[in-house]
Amino acid sequence: MEDEGNHGNDDTRCFILSTLAAHNSPRVVCLLCSSTLPVYDRYPLVDGTFFLSPRQHSKHCFEAKYEGKTQYLSVVCMDCLEGTAPNRRIKCRFCATPWDGSSLVLGTMYSYDIFAAQACCTERYKCNNCQKSLASSFQKMPFYSDYSHDIMCSQCTVQDFHFVKSLAFCFARDIP
Numbered sequence: 001m002e003d004e005g006n007h008g009n010d011d012t013r014c015f016i017l018s019t020l021a022a023h024n025s026p027r028v029v030c031l032l033c034s035s036t037l038p039v040y041d042r043y044p045l046v047d048g049t050f051f052l053s054p055r056q057h058s059k060h061c062f063e064a065k066y067e068g069k070t071q072y073l074s075v076v077c078m079d080c081l082e083g084t085a086p087n088r089r090i091k092c093r094f095c096a097t098p099w100d101g102s103s104l105v106l107g108t109m110y111s112y113d114i115f116a117a118q119a120c121c122t123e124r125y126k127c128n129n130c131q132k133s134l135a136s137s138f139q140k141m142p143f144y145s146d147y148s149h150d151i152m153c154s155q156c157t158v159q160d161f162h163f164v165k166s167l168a169f170c171f172a173r174d175i176p
């Protein structure tokens, strides 16, 4: 699959800084551990990574328009991405695969949902409405960002961001 992130790009930097300014927030909050992170006006912008999701994963994700669509600017801190602290790890509730964000570029922004882009098992590909598998549609998708788009379920015809599921639904803390 292709990673079409615009890492280190000036438009991305301006988008993040103007979104934070519009919400009067010089800081952001990690989705997974709720720690507060400062945002810098130069790269690396944050000690973690920003990403956009069509779903608001927490109240700390900021609504913004990106390429004409409503998205939520979200953040995961470096410790949670790398899973270095043992109590920071999360795993899939269905297949127990640990989520691993260590390959993501730090300090920049992904324009898609980083959790949806790394689905581990068939539970993650089920329709949010009828719960039937959307496997035949996902096999054709060439880009990570394709998993963040709304698609129509071929079984029940409901259109939704079927692969962008709530974190509480997909993940549990991996407590050793």
Ligand SMILES: [Zn+2]
Pocket (backbone or CB within 6 Å): 030, 031, 032, 033, 034, 035, 076, 077, 078, 079, 080, 081
């Ligand atoms: Zn964190």
Ligand SMILES: [Zn+2]
Pocket (backbone or CB within 6 Å): 092, 093, 094, 095, 096, 097, 119, 120, 121, 122, 123, 124
């Ligand atoms: Zn899984």
Ligand SMILES: [Zn+2]
Pocket (backbone or CB within 6 Å): 127, 128, 129, 130, 131, 132, 153, 154, 155, 156, 157, 158
């Ligand atoms: Zn369906």
